[in-house]
């Protein structure tokens with residue numbers, strides 16, 4: 588039986604959503620391949636609460652004090668030691684900013700492949716990883732040579748609310764990091780500006796595109812979002828015109844979201860937009876052009892003039908919700 592390690596990134600014990608999404612992929616793969624599954628947690632003496640009820644064979648704690656705060660070199664040394672001790676077939680992780688920083692160097696140190704920013708996989712005798720290239724225009728299939736593969740998953744590629752429940756055992760692994768010399772020290776942690784919108788955690792998003800025509804018409808989608816208790820998102824032109832701030836932009840150069848409901852209004856569905864929202868649970872599209880690409884991925888499509896349909900939809904939702 589092989590072993591899968593999944594790296595659990597956390598901030599003071601709060602597990603990052605990307606890590607939980609990667610864990611979902613790990614759960615699927617562990618079942619399909621009959622592998623054991625361990626979640627590796629750095630810098631904590633007890634497992635994060637979010638892991639204790641989840642299907643994992645074990646939580647592997649590496650509590651070394653040097654790992655309490657992220658540093659690239661200590662993380663690499665610690666994971667090197669974990670891999671030497673555990674001999675996994677796979678090391679999986681969410682494709683976070685931290686992962687982008689340390690996983691390539693870890694892979695290079697181990698002389699093993701890193702398949703980064705994957706959106707899925709196929710199993711057919713061996714694993715084929717799927718990752719997007721050319722701004723999401725093409726999906727590339729990637730296979731690795733036998734032995735350890737390191738794989739990171741794009742935000743939203745798997746759904747963390749589908750995680751299987753279980754009760755993992757907990758094991759602690761000591762690693763000696765005293766010999767690690769730090770050449771790179773992180774500065775202060777980046778703080779989002781006050782009022783910055785984090786669409787990646789929004790359950791419902793009403794997203795507006797160039798079809799809205801003018802900033803003066805935005806009240807239509809703001810009313811619809813308010814009626815649905817949804818966040819307001821947008822395509823890129825709406826931000827480029829200065830109608831909304833960049834933190835509202837969804838897509839390859841904006842945020843990646845996986846809302847339960849994504850309602851797009853006057854958005855054509857260009858590939859750069861789709862890569863940021865196509866993993867949403869239920870996609871509803873309003874567009875007057877029946878051939879708009881957004882309808883190819885929409886669960887419900889409304890071919891209509893938004894100026895006609897949006898106020899009526901808002902009124903109907905308000906009436907239904909009694910608000």
Ligand SMILES: Cc1cc2nc3c(=O)[nH]c(=O)nc-3n(C[C@H](O)[C@H](O)[C@H](O)COP(=O)(O)OP(=O)(O)OC[C@H]3O[C@@H](n4cnc5c(N)ncnc54)[C@H](O)[C@@H]3O)c2cc1C
Pocket residue numbers: 722795796797798799821822823824825836837838839840841842852853854855856857858859860863873874875876879891892893894
């Ligand atoms: C490197 C790069 C990165 C990019 N990153 C992003 C990104 O992060 N996010 C992003 O969104 N885009 C991004 N883009 C731009 C992307 O290619 C598209 O240009 C953009 O998504 C189009 O936005 P849109 O759908 O709002 O506008 P359009 O493509 O102009 O579509 C407007 C839609 O509104 C419909 N419409 C018009 N009037 C009405 C009406 N009255 N009622 C109903 N429907 C109506 C039209 O039929 C049309 O389908 C990027 C492009 C590049 C090259």
